[in-house]
Structure formats: structure tokens, C-alpha cells
Amino acid sequence: MTQADMTQDQLKAMVGQAALDYVVAGEIVGVGTGSTVNKFIDELGLIKDRIAGAVSSSVASTQRLQALGIPVFDCNDVGELAVYIDGADEIDHRGHMVKGGGAALTREKIVAAQARRFVCIADESKLVERLGRFPLPVEVIPMAAQRIARQFAAMQGQATLRLKDGAPLVTDNGQHILDVRGLLIADPLAFESEVNQWPGVVTVGVFAHQRAQVCLLGTPAGVRTLKFD
Numbered sequence: 001m002t003q004a005d006m007t008q009d010q011l012k013a014m015v016g017q018a019a020l021d022y023v024v025a026g027e028i029v030g031v032g033t034g035s036t037v038n039k040f041i042d043e044l045g046l047i048k049d050r051i052a053g054a055v056s057s058s059v060a061s062t063q064r065l066q067a068l069g070i071p072v073f074d075c076n077d078v079g080e081l082a083v084y085i086d087g088a089d090e091i092d093h094r095g096h097m098v099k100g101g102g103a104a105l106t107r108e109k110i111v112a113a114q115a116r117r118f119v120c121i122a123d124e125s126k127l128v129e130r131l132g133r134f135p136l137p138v139e140v141i142p143m144a145a146q147r148i149a150r151q152f153a154a155m156q157g158q159a160t161l162r163l164k165d166g167a168p169l170v171t172d173n174g175q176h177i178l179d180v181r182g183l184l185i186a187d188p189l190a191f192e193s194e195v196n197q198w199p200g201v202v203t204v205g206v207f208a209h210q211r212a213q214v215c216l217l218g219t220p221a222g223v224r225t226l227k228f229d
């Protein structure tokens with residue numbers, strides 16, 4: 001197989017394995033959600049005797065961790081985490097991200113806020129000059145969804161309710177997701193601060209306040225490490 005033949009799945013596996021270098025022995029590791037993180041969880045299973053356990057950002061990741069025999073702790077029962085490892089839908093050259101393609105953005109932001117360091121793992125397709133190409137996920141309280149959609153329309157964003165099996169998708173927190181297309185996010189910090197204070201918004205999927213300090217980017221030539229601090 002030539003380097004050019006590497007699939008996205010193989011690139012994800014590569015960074016999932018590389019992320020083990022950032023896991024601190026004897027500590028509890030923060031674990032994100034998604035197909036890239038699933039590769040990391042599988043690797044974590046191989047070294048589970050060297051860690052104290054994990055804090056998880058979703059029911060799906062919790063189930064995968066527990067199936068491998070890795071103890072999962074509640075955020076409230078642990079202190080600051082050395083590291084949080086998670087994927088992204090987009091990441092820019094300053095470590096700002098769009099997340100929530102897997103609908104786990106709120107818990108992801110909570111666990112990220114509890115960690116000293118955010119290590120993002122992604123294939124190279126996720127690196128962008130400016131956030132906004134990927135439809136922006138926003139977790140909302142259902143009764144506020146249409147008003148929030150109108151607020152996005154006023155800034156040229158087209159919001160649609162995310163569906164699953166023909167019905168509104170319900171998150172691990174019992175809420176809904178709006179996916180917003182057409183936004184240009186020039187100032188991620190200001191954008192996140194503004195949208196997060198709209199009534200009914202649980203979490204906006206821009207991660208600027210909880211940006212990554214490191215990104216391990218899977219490329220056909222190997223893992224490229226981007227450092228943002």
C-alpha cells in the first residue's frame with residue numbers, strides 16, 4: 001500500500017495510537033467521543049493497567065471504555081485532569097475547533113474544561129483556515145429551538161434540527177441539536193461567548209475558550225504535531 005492509499009480510517013487509527021504518548025501514567029484521562037476517539041479508546045484498552053481510569057464525555061464512550069475494563073469516573077468525583085483527548089470536526093491554526101458532529105459537545109466541553117491540556121486527534125481533512133465550513137452543531141433546549149434558529153438567520157446562518165430515524169435527535173442530556181450552515185466564524189472567542197448566552201442555548205459547538213493546546217494530525221506521511229501554546 002502506498003502512502004496515498006491510506007484511508008481516513010487508517011489516519012484516525014494512527015493518531016489514536018499517537019495520543020497514548022500524552023496519557024500520564026497512574027492518572028485519570030479525559031476521553032472524548034467519535035470515530036477517531038474510538039481508535040484511541042481501543043489503544044487505551046491495551047495499557048489500561050497503567051492508568052487509574054477515565055472520565056468520559058458521552059454514554060457511547062463510557063460503554064466502549066467499560067467494555068474494555070477501564071473504570072469510568074464521574075467528573076464530580078475527580079479533580080483536575082492532566083489531559084483530555086478528543087477529535088474535532090474542524091480545527092484552525094490556533095487550536096480553535098468546531099465540535100459536536102457526534103452530538104456530545106456539551107459533555108465534551110465540560111470534561112475539556114476540567115483538563116490542563118486538550119490534545120485534539122484528527123485526520124488532516126479537519127484542518128481549516130477559518131471555522132465555518134462544517135455545519136455548526138448547537139445543543140438547545142427544545143422549546144427555544146425555533147427562536148434560536150431565527151437568531152442564526154439574522155446572521156446569515158441556516159439552522160436545521162438534527163434528526164435521527166425521522167424524529168429529533170435527543171442528546172445524552174435530553175436536549176436537541178441545531179446544525180447551522182453558512183456561518184463565517186471570524187472571531188471564534190467572541191462568537192462562542194455571544195451565542196452561549198442566548199436563552200435556550202445549552203452549548204455552542206465552537207471550542208475557543210476550551211481550545212486545543214496540541215493537535216495530532218494524521219497525514220499519509222505520518223503524524224504531524226501542531227502546538228498552539
Ligand code: 5RP
Nearest residue numbers: 034035036087100101102104
Ligand atoms: C462528537 C465530536 C467529535 O469529536 C467530532 O464529531 C469528530 O468525530 P470523528 O472523530 O468521528 O470524525 O465532536 O460530538
